[in-house]
Amino acid sequence: MRMPTLTTLVLATALAASASALQIGSSAPQRDVKMRSVDGRELSITEIAGPKGTLVIFTCNHCPWAKAWETRIAELGNSYQQRGIGVIAINANDPSSHAEDGYDEMVKRAKERGFAFPYVVDAGSTVARAFGAERTPEAFVFDASGKLVYHGTIDDNADDAAQVKQHYLGDALEAVATGKPVTTAETKALGCSIKYYGS
């Protein structure tokens, strides 16, 4: 689309916040922080990291975007975990913002969706803030050496899986699993804003 003489008035938050997001090539921050999983274990990113790489995905129960992509997140997480990529889904939302984001609901949702990977509580949104994560869902893929190689959204059509043309996260995971370079390293993460504790 042509956009001649565009004057943009940006109401700060979106672009300012994105400047603090984890950069491609970085290691996972706060990776030793223990987070309570739906099966009662306390797990850190370091502990779940896989030999081929690691997928960290911030998500939650209430957000319509997270719900729309949930089955696909489960499928990707479950299958790539089998192929040597460690997977962890992190809920950094304060449940006082949406009761549906509480622990009991997380337990139910993980079971309903058949998550074979941990779904954990980021109490205080500590890990989310360190990652600069802003949305649910928002995916971070690290390679075998722990370097960030993909950051962003799941695919290009949340509403309709059958209409997806660009499988951004799936392609990144496949590249990492097969030791190849990721062709699209960053995409805009689409979803609801993370409801940080203390905000």
Next chain:
Amino acid sequence: MQILRRSALAIALTAASAALPSIAAAAPAPNPGGELVPATASQVLEAVRAPGARAVLVNVWATWCLPCRAEMPDLLRLRRTYADRGLRVILVSGDFSSDAPDAAAFLHEQGVDFPTYIKKGGDMEFINAFDPQWSGTLPASFIYDGQGHLRFALHGAGSYEQFEEKVRSVLE
């Protein structure tokens, strides 16, 4: 404002509701003239460029976005105040198709009696067609002049005064 043919509007609305037979509480019928029409960004931009307006404000909102709902009365008031000076307001719901009844119900409550849109097609295409700088965060408002050139992009909520100032600067 005829954006799409009436028959296409009827088909679109019927298709949207026929896809959801199990919804227990159906949305009330739209206010007369208040159809919710599935549209791609290209189709919305055609509506932006349709002749007859001196300024066009496109607002992208969703039922799950509280600031979007909060600013809707101001947008509708702006529309009423400046319609006779050539302001066209185009509302586009970013709700998923399964939530179209909720979107329609909200518009009904707000007294919307003109056609509005609900997004269809790929997400990135939609976002980038309006503004490649836009992260997709909602609400978002895009203000065009009468020739369809984008003059202002607001990523986030706006106050009545902010919208009015930008619209007036385009109208003048």
